[in-house]
Amino acid sequence: MKSIKLAPNWWLQFTKCILAFSIIFLIHIMFTVNLKIVFLTVMPALLIIIAFNILHLRFLHCYKAGICYTRLCTERYINSEEISCVSFSSFFLFTIFKVELDNGKNFHFYNWQLDDEAQSAISEMYCNKLADKVENISDKCNA
Secondary structure, X not given: OOEEEEOEOHHHHHHHHHHHHHXXXXXXXXXXXXXXXXXXXXXXXXXXHHHHHHHOOOOEEEEOOEEEEEEOOEEEEEEHHHEEEEEEEEXXXXXXXEEEEOOOOEEEEOOEOOOHHHHHHHHHHHHHHHHHHHHHHHHHHHO
């Protein structure tokens, strides 16, 4: 079975860490608070946020049968028959992979590296499924 295994976007994670440390130093500079106090108050919250973010990065695999991914410590699955549309939005350091389902739910995956080749492969994988759905519906209507 053909699968597309996406790798975490480590540059985005690194940028988030740098941004967090920059905020700490900005607080220190702007409010002339002792740096040790800022580290002791702000750093635990930032570390918790970063830890939860990294827990989301265990895996994201796209198969013909659907999309398998993790959120925190649980493995979740999106069946390909439920997918109505996949789209990609590129920004500075990351690309958002958006999955829309038939029931109106949306899933956004933004912590993953998506090059042009992966995007086209994912689009092709699920667009064929969508075309088959349309053909099946039109066949039922004609019958």
